[in-house]
Amino acid sequence: MDTRIEVIGIDHGWSMMKSVSEVFVTGIKEITTIPALYKDTLEYKGK
Known part of the structure; x- marks a missing residue:
């Protein structure tokens, strides 16, 4: 059984998200166009 714990810190600011390796x-x-894929698409008030 693996009992290690890995903590991943992130900073989620106003317009940028930062991790150890990415910003x-x-x-x-x-x-304004119909999306080719609807995955991860949010519709709000018909838009």
Whole structure:
């Protein structure tokens, strides 16, 4: 049985998320076309 614990720290600020190895933009954006894939797509008030 593996009893090790691994802690992964992140900083989720206003518009960027940072981990030990990556920094990336967070947020949402309205698209004006029909998405090719609906996975991870949020619909809000018909948009």
